[in-house]
Amino acid sequence: MKEEIIIAGFGGQGVLSMGKILAYAGLMDNLEVTWMPAYGPEQRGGTANVTVILSDKPISSPILSSYDTAVILNQQSLDKFESKVKPGGTLIYDPYGIHRAPTRTDIKVLAIPAMDATLELGNAKTYNMILLGALLSARNLLSTDAVVRGLKKTLPERHHHLIPLNVDAIAKGRSLVE
Amino acid sequence: MEEVKLMKGNEAIAHAAIRYGMDAYFGYPITPQSEVLETLEAEMPWETTGMVVLQAESEVAAINMVYGGAASGKAVMTSSSSPGVSLKQEGISYIAASEIPALIVNVMRGGPGLGTIQPSQADYFQATKGGGHGDYHLIILSPATVQEMADFVGLGMDLAFKWRNPVMILADGVVGQMMEKVVLPPFRPRRTDEEIRQQCPWAANGRHGRDHRNVVTSLEMDPERMEVNNNRLQDTYRKITEAEVRYEEKFTDDAEYLIVAFGSVARICLKAIEEMREQGIKVGLLRPITLWPFPTKEIERLSKQVKGILTVELNAGQMIEDVKLAVEGRVPVYHYGRMGGIVPAPAEIEESLKSHFLNV
Incomplete structure (x- = not known):
């Protein structure tokens, strides 16, 4: 099993956090993981992206030319990464704010209205977890349980009461795919 | 078995330093390695192992604090990124000339000048060919994984004491900023003053019954004696070249x-x-x-x-x-x-x- 993922959007949308939670969940399932951010000033207001690799074998490069799956949160990132999804790969994107939709036909394209879904849930901070749920479902990657164990491991205890809200958001994301 | 953790290379360096029993870290923040100092400050090792963590007023001050700590036989380190490491070069040359151990971490960024904060390896010449003035070499360790970032702290400090020569971990921003799995080294206690006196008879840490005071200096006014010093350094470098290629x-x-x-x-x-x-x-x-x-x-x-x-x-x-x-x-x-x-x-x-x- 090996999944090479790019998550890209605006700084502040929870791109790096989503990658981190995914990586921790991979760790909980005893997978090899790498989390490589495009770090720097572009994280503040500009675009942000992170490459996450999950694999049952040792991982060579943490930096990639192409990806099995792209999770795209804004137009700039769609323009940049649509062509870098491997043929047969998956592109998940939120149509909110997208004015040039993906055009490729050799990949699986999933439009996940995550922004609308966060409004339904009533908490804007669940945005990235809805997309994480969609990613886990679309690629059949990790169990929600692994994500919860990862969250318990990484969140300070004073934030553990937020875990059920995140579980709901992941379930919402999953339901948008299924 | 030690627990597998997920962390950045820079964070791994900080945790490994505490666990090694490092006596002191002196540094000054600069991207892309600021997490080393930040993690040390968050872990507060001065309350557990007694390790000193100090944000100096500049890189120049930090490397000279390293020089002082190393001269007293303590296990000391600093970390910075390219422009900051340029500022440290005078001190590094003095430390090498004085034949004392120290660990320096350079998480390189794009140069020359202030450059960018993104990954680079443009300091290869500076690191391997001297960097500061005079005929000297550092042992240069190049980590490719977060695990090696952690492991090379202990390895580097051990090599520094073995050869009485400063060691540099020359990393790039990728391995500093990425997270992957790491097993941290086991905790070991900081050396006692008595152990330092036994293991570092050259250290300037008081007479303690010796018939002389140790003086650590790189200054030698007599060229013939300076050439003897130079030949001794070169002899060490030959031995390192034979023994330590990895x-x-x-x-x-x-x-x-x-x-x-x-x-x-x-x-x-x-x-x-x-x-x-x-x-x-x-x-x-x-x-x-x-x-x-x-x-x-x-x-x-x-x-x-x-x-x-x-x-x-x-x-x-x-x-x-x-x-x-x-x-x-x-x-x-x-x-x-x-x-x-x-x-x-x-x-x-x-x-x-x-x-x-x-x-x-």
């Missing part, structure tokens, strides 16, 4: 072409090699782990086997000079590099190798 080989057994790359770039190259091997192109990888001493003999051996060598570096071609010295013209040696903080993708490396050797 490297990793992958797919070299049947390789027809060789890529030489260090740090995280070696991993990007490995991905390119895996893809080329699927196409039947027999490419191998040699990753120098010590950049000084350099794995000259190993590259010489492989140059008698392969048809050509490609070095891949995040610079304009620096390590390629050491590779060419090892190859002595037996086979063509080419360079592929990106600069300024740009990191090549595996496909670029594949394309470069094919264009040089396979007319593709």
Whole structure:
């Protein structure tokens, strides 16, 4: 099993956090993981992206030319990464704010209205977890349980009461795919 | 078994330093390595192991604090990034000349000048050829994984004490900023003052019954005695060159072409090699782990086997000079590099190798 993922959007949308939670969940399932951010000033207001690799074998490069799956949160990132999804790969994107939709036909394209879904849930901070749920479902990657164990491991205890809200958001994301 | 953790390379360095029993860290923040100081401040080791963590007023102050701490036999370290390491060079030269151990971490960024904060390997020359003034060498360790970031803290400090010579961990921003799995080294206590007196009879830490006071200095007014000092340093460097070369080989057994790359770039190259091997192109990888001493003999051996060598570096071609010295013209040696903080993708490396050797 090996999944090479790019998550890209605006700084502040929870791109790096989503990658981190995914990586921790991979760790909980005893997978090899790498989390490589495009770090720097572009994280503040500009675009942000992170490459996450999950694999049952040792991982060579943490930096990639192409990806099995792209999770795209804004137009700039769609323009940049649509062509870098491997043929047969998956592109998940939120149509909110997208004015040039993906055009490729050799990949699986999933439009996940995550922004609308966060409004339904009533908490804007669940945005990235809805997309994480969609990613886990679309690629059949990790169990929600692994994500919860990862969250318990990484969140300070004073934030553990937020875990059920995140579980709901992941379930919402999953339901948008299924 | 020790717990597997997920953390950044910079964080791993901080945790490994505390666990090694480091006596002090002196530093000044600079991207992309500020997490070293930040993690140490968050962990507050002064309350547990007694390790000193101090944010100095400048890089120059920090390296001179290292000089002072090291002269007293303590295990001390600093970390910075390229422009900050340039500021430290005078102090590093003094530490090398004084034959005392210290650990310096450079998480390189794009240069020259203040440059960018993104990954680079443009300080290879500075690190391996001296950097400061005078005839001296640091032992240079080049980590490619977060695990090696953690492991090289202890290895580097041990080598520094073994040879009484400063050691540098020369990392790039990729391995500093990325997170991956790491098993941290076990805790060991800081050495007691009595252990330091026994293990470091040269240390300037009080007379303690000796008939003389130890003085640590790099100054020598008599040229003939200075030449003796120089010859002693050179003798140490020869012994280090014989004893401490470290490297990793992958797919070299049947390789027809060789890529030489260090740090995280070696991993990007490995991905390119895996893809080329699927196409039947027999490419191998040699990753120098010590950049000084350099794995000259190993590259010489492989140059008698392969048809050509490609070095891949995040610079304009620096390590390629050491590779060419090892190859002595037996086979063509080419360079592929990106600069300024740009990191090549595996496909670029594949394309470069094919264009040089396979007319593709």
